[in-house]
Amino acid sequence: MPRIEPSSPLPPSLYAETARQSEPLPSFTGEARASVAIIGGGFAGLSAALHLAELGVDVALLEANEIGWGASGRNGGQVNPGLKHSPAEILRDYGENLGARMIALSGMAPDLVFSIIEKHGIACAGRRGGTLRAVKTIKQADAAKHLTDDYASHGAPVKYFDAPEVAARTGTPYYLGAMFDPRGGDVNPLGYARGLAMAAQRAGAKLYTGSRVQALARAGNGWVVSLACGTLHAEHVVLCTNAYESGLWPGLARSMVPVFSMIAASEPLSMKLAATVMPARSVLYEQADITVYFRVDDGNRLLMGGRSPSRDTSNRRDFRYLLAYAQKLWPASQDVDWTHFWNGQLAMTADHYPHLHEPAEGVIACLGCNGRGVALMTAMGQQIAARILGARTEELAMPVSGIRTIPLHAFWPAGVAARVAYGRFKEAIGL
Numbered sequence: 062m063p064r065i066e067p068s069s070p071l072p073p074s075l076y077a078e079t080a081r082q083s084e085p086l087p088s089f090t091g092e093a094r095a096s097v098a099i100i101g102g103g104f105a106g107l108s109a110a111l112h113l114a115e116l117g118v119d120v121a122l123l124e125a126n127e128i129g130w131g132a133s134g135r136n137g138g139q140v141n142p143g144l145k146h147s148p149a150e151i152l153r154d155y156g157e158n159l160g161a162r163m164i165a166l167s168g169m170a171p172d173l174v175f176s177i178i179e180k181h182g183i184a185c186a187g188r189r190g191g192t193l194r195a196v197k198t199i200k201q202a203d204a205a206k207h208l209t210d211d212y213a214s215h216g217a218p219v220k221y222f223d224a225p226e227v228a229a230r231t232g233t234p235y236y237l238g239a240m241f242d243p244r245g246g247d248v249n250p251l252g253y254a255r256g257l258a259m260a261a262q263r264a265g266a267k268l269y270t271g272s273r274v275q276a277l278a279r280a281g282n283g284w285v286v287s288l289a290c291g292t293l294h295a296e297h298v299v300l301c302t303n304a305y306e307s308g309l310w311p312g313l314a315r316s317m318v319p320v321f322s323m324i325a326a327s328e329p330l331s332m333k334l335a336a337t338v339m340p341a342r343s344v345l346y347e348q349a350d351i352t353v354y355f356r357v358d359d360g361n362r363l364l365m366g367g368r369s370p371s372r373d374t375s376n377r378r379d380f381r382y383l384l385a386y387a388q389k390l391w392p393a394s395q396d397v398d399w400t401h402f403w404n405g406q407l408a409m410t411a412d413h414y415p416h417l418h419e420p421a422e423g424v425i426a427c428l429g430c431n432g433r434g435v436a437l438m439t440a441m442g443q444q445i446a447a448r449i450l451g452a453r454t455e456e457l458a459m460p461v462s463g464i465r466t467i468p469l470h471a472f473w474p475a476g477v478a479a480r481v482a483y484g485r486f487k488e489a490i491g492l
């Protein structure tokens with residue numbers, strides 16, 4: 062289980078250098094009262110805080126480390142629409158009404174991100190070059206064409222690109238095709254998280270960093286949130302700790318698998334290379350069991366992401382396969398210098414859907430980004446706010462479910478390793 066030391070520093074990511082500095086925030090001390098206590102300063106918690114504060118709700122957000130310290134400040138920066146499942150699968154699993162709302166929420170989630178960025182003037186290099194979901198085998202290409210039709214039948218502005226079009230957009234002939242979704246884009250994720258925090262604060266939310274919640278207890282009609290140096294009383298508690306959940310609520314940490322993913326970032330590419338590597342500045346992720354994802358940022362740096370050892374690392378040796386992968390895609394990148402290496406944890410759920418739970422009166426928990434949380438967790442924060450403001454569960458665009466622990470959870474590191482090995486095997490034989 063991941064352990065959080067109080068106030069751990071940010072990992073040595075590119076974003077720690079390039080994101081706009083945040084204003085210093087206090088640690089929580091003493092005794093206070095709020096209508097809503099939000100635990101976790103990532104996209105889910107920050108978006109919930111912003112949406113609640115904008116409607117005049119008295120919110121306090123408690124973050125154990127810094128704003129964006131978790132996956133939100135470390136990710137690939139891809140603002141991708143959609144859920145892990147296809148629209149047809151979502152309708153099959155949740156029926157026409159809820160399913161249609163889930164498809165709409167996840168499809169429009171990038172719109173929400175970019176509208177928040179615009180409304181609050183967040184300086185986070187937001188761009189809208191679209192998302193490529195790229196394929197490497199004929200079987201995957203058939204599935205991607207089918208998926209494109211499925212999305213299009215729900216009004217999504219997607220297109221299927223054959224190999225030449227993908228090569229023109231990416232500068233590599235490596236892919237057989239891709240589904241292109243123009244709703245996607247990219248951001249500097251730490252900059253976006255910090256901007257959300259400032260917007261929430263301006264709207265009246267109280268934010269505390271270096272404030273690790275140690276325990277929750279029921280008291281009368283409300284909750285007592287205990288920290289090392291203080292106590293917060295609240296009517297509602299919202300847990301947005303995602304993969305960094307460390308046992309605050311029974312069973313929550315065992316309802317997901319905290320999977321590591323890693324990113325290597327290059328020095329700014331030369332003008333010549335910058336014009337040939339991802340020239341359309343779309344973001345790309347591979348449709349695969351073990352996905353590789355990449356983009357070129359606003360400073361012309363190439364960011365390559367993919368599977369990671371199941372431990373914290375910024376050791377260049379662990380990232381060699383990503384650098385080799387970049388060279389395979391763009392042989393001219395062989396002399397590029399790689400300057401930043403970091404990783405982080407994302408929460409995978411057994412059914413690959415994000416989970417919204419209400420395990421007790423006045424408590425909401427949200428986790429399970431399944432690797433696509435920049436847009437989705439922003440949208441989930443908005444759903445949480447709507448629920449606290451009185452929306453019925455049937456009106457939400459995500460199901461509220463009971464916490465289901467994953468059987469044999471203790472063996473997840475072995476399970477992840479087996480899945481990686483299986484993914485590599487399938488790739489090797491062209492499946």
Ligand SMILES: Cc1cc2nc3c(=O)[nH]c(=O)nc-3n(C[C@H](O)[C@H](O)[C@H](O)COP(=O)(O)OP(=O)(O)OC[C@H]3O[C@@H](n4cnc5c(N)ncnc54)[C@H](O)[C@@H]3O)c2cc1C
Nearest residue numbers: 101103104105125131132133136137139274430433434435
């Ligand atoms: C390497 C990597 C690459 C990724 N790439 C992409 C991508 O390109 N596109 C995309 O859409 N998604 C991506 N993701 C997923 C995305 O980053 C996450 O879905 C999203 O950031 C989750 O946001 P969150 O608010 O739910 O959780 P987090 O951002 O993880 O925030 C949880 C916070 O809770 C805090 N916390 C935990 N326990 C306590 C406590 N007891 N008290 C107080 N605070 C506590 C933690 O310190 C942490 O800051 C990636 C993830 C990783 C790790």
